[in-house]
Amino acid sequence: MRRSFEMYPLTKSIFFGCFHCSGISRNLPKAYYCTNLRTLGKPNVNVENMRGFAKVQSLSQHYYRSTRKGTLSSRRPVSTSPGNTQSSIERKHQKSPSKNKSFVPRKMLILPKVTRFSFEKGRFPDLSESELRRKLAERGSDYEHLVERHSVHLKNLQNLVEKLEETGASVKVCTNMKDFTEEAVDWAELVISAGGDGTFLSASRKVFGDKPIIGVNTDFVGSEGFLCLPRKYSGNITKALKLMESGSYRWRKRARIRVTVKGGDTSHPIDLYDEDLTFSDHRHLHNSERQKSLERRLNGEDSEEHIIPIRALNEVFVGESLSSRMSYYEISIDNGPLEKQKSSGITICTGTGSTSWSFNINKLSYQSVEEVLKIANRQTGSNYSTNQESVKTVADSFNGRLLFDPRVLQMVYSVRDPVVYGIFQVRKPRGFARKITIRSRCRDACLTVDAGTSYLFNDGALATLEMFDEDAIKTIEMVE
The missing domain is CATH 3.40.50.10330 (Probable inorganic polyphosphate/atp-NAD kinase; domain 1)
Structure with missing residues (x-):
């Protein structure tokens, strides 16, 4: 795991609560965020190995932040250029940009x-x-x-x-x-x-x-x-x-997802941009390719690994082509055991994509937060404020944590509408990962990259999603 966020190894500390509002995290880059009171109370704990603590990643998960009033005014990423609002850690430790060589494209x-x-x-x-x-x-x-x-x-x-x-x-x-x-x-x-x-x-x-x-x-x-x-x-x-x-500019990288498929057909992708012009049913296009894929599999042509020739800048979606049909698959996070899941599909996004589909899947509405706070007050006898300002602060704090730095080599997966019963369990419907493996158990599924290119991904096909430095795209940020 890259440890770029540990460039300034000051003292180690433990704190509890939301660090968006904490002054501790501003001065302690190597701090630990306690996720619950139970772990906070454990004596003689080894914080390096504690599962109850999440290391603050000042340049990754919290690259984006809400405004000073705690509101997430838009989904636009906060620039790190001078003059714009930044996280305190970035502002304190970011070095003055050295002047780049003149770039005059001909x-x-x-x-x-x-x-x-x-x-x-x-x-x-x-x-x-x-x-x-x-x-x-x-x-x-x-x-x-x-x-x-x-x-x-x-x-x-x-x-x-x-x-x-x-x-x-x-x-x-x-x-x-x-x-x-x-x-x-x-x-x-x-x-x-x-x-x-x-x-x-x-x-x-x-x-x-x-x-x-x-x-x-x-x-x-x-x-x-x-x-x-x-x-x-x-x-x-x-x-x-x-x-x-x-x-007067900076080079900026945006990490992308590389997809390797085994047991599936990647040689006949469907370009959704082109097909939209014909207003065709993409599901029927996949049906025709499905039969061809079965023939190729019988002939042993789909047994090798293939790297999909494009990289995902926003996200990868895996699920049944027909949205009303349940998606069935097995998933492994960071080389963990395969877990059987049924859902409306799964999205895997980059830091760039964390402001888009993934954000809207997982964000909390003000209405939901208000209702949860009222239930908490009734059930626990607490007196949490449910006025508009308090509800907004809580919702925006949670939603702001869904966004992370586009440069970081990590993905966020989101299980859409997970089904939980019997053998199907979704213990963690959302989380960060370095490597994700998905085995399809679907009948007529697709693996879609950036909502633009769709690949057949049916029963038995195995996809591995990873991120590498060499796959990032290189963009330019102006400096005045």
Whole structure:
């Protein structure tokens, strides 16, 4: 296990409670967080081996934090650049950034987003403008609004290309994912996604090694752009280029998940981006591949291990293709024993993905916290405050702990709607892991990477999920 969070070995201490509110953790990086009162009361305990203590990871689980009032105002990761809110430990120990070498890319590759208007035009290429307008109106969609957002994107894309070409660089724009090939990525010195987070995820699938990638948000109304450059740089790429030229930037890594499959078919993935254009039922596509996979397995062709050629920047989902069907599988966490589970599927996310699907699966609503506090008061005779401010503080403290540093080589798994009865037990429906092994017992299941590429994953197939330094993508953070 990496111990980057132990760079400043001060004294060891023990404290109980939520360290988001504790002044102790600010001054003791090598502190221990007691998870319950029972373990706190044990005498002569060896804290290094205690299961009741969780080491505070100042640069991992708590890289994200709530605002000073304890509110989680958005799902955007907190930047470590000067001037932004940081955790106290990071602010105290972070070294002043040394100036990087001048970075002036001369060959840049752009992958633009597919706007909703382009998407609909692609689905219905034979319809005239009036026919498309009428069809969208029947579905409750605003044709004029889609055209407006499409125009905004095109205008900003054109401006981006012009500003890049003014530097004398060679700029290539991919018209679709088919043009965004490995050869094109190899040619580029800098890969740029022009769109929102979905476009960034699409672009990152082909990026490996030290090839840098940045995201430029081309529509702040239609896209969140958490993974993109901030607005002041997305709207002014010239400023960002000048900072890179002067060395005023930081290299930032985002860890990704590597998936190795044995006993399954990884040679015929389904590209969900392409299939969405045909509005097809992905489950039936998997059914046709299922029969072919059975034939290949009978011929001994699926017995070898295969590393899936793309890495997961956000998350991996494993479960039945039909959402109403229960997913059955066996799972091992960090080389532990296999545990039989039934659920609505399982997600395994990175630090980048901890702000997305995983966060929304596990977060506590204010309503739930209020109801739990009221039950606790009735059952235990306690007098916990249930006013709006107190409920908000508790919920935001819990939700803030769900997020962690994108650089850290660890994953978080979340079992969705676990079924617990008889032989099926889910002792820990959520947790951190370095290695996860899943054996499918499903009938028509998929293993989906970043909601973009789906692989057949049926009974007997074995998937191992791990993280390695060499699989991380390299991004840029500007420093002023």
